Amino acid sequence: MTTKTLESLRALVDPATWFYYEVAPGSRSRQCDLCPCIMYFGKTPKGKSTPVDCDAPGGVRPTATEPGRGVSHFKTCPEAKHFSGRSRER
Numbered sequence: 790m791t792t793k794t795l796e797s798l799r800a801l802v803d804p805a806t807w808f809y810y811e812v813a814p815g816s817r818s819r820q821c822d823l824c825p826c827i828m829y830f831g832k833t834p835k836g837k838s839t840p841v842d843c844d845a846p847g848g849v850r851p852t853a854t855e856p857g858r859g860v861s862h863f864k865t866c867p868e869a870k871h872f873s874g875r876s877r878e879r
């Protein structure tokens with residue numbers, strides 16, 4: 790059957806309805822341990838750090854001076870099920 794890939798999951802992103810997280814200017818990025826995604830760390834409304842996929846449709850990568858935005862990488866990661874219980878890594 791169909792294998793979920795980063796691209797196929799990003800294709801489901803609808804900029805009109807998905808929640809976008811702000812990413813502060815100068816935020817560091819790192820590659821997801823589980824897929825090729827480069828993720829940035831944004832803040833949830835409750836102030837928790839969360840991985841954000843800025844390359845999804847409607848997303849913007851932050852620069853040193855400009856904020857970015859993106860969708861939760863929990864939603865676009867093909868291996869997101871492995872995230873549970875390890876969100877506090879690092």
Ligand SMILES: [Zn+2]
Nearest residue numbers: 821824826866
């Ligand atoms: Zn991933």
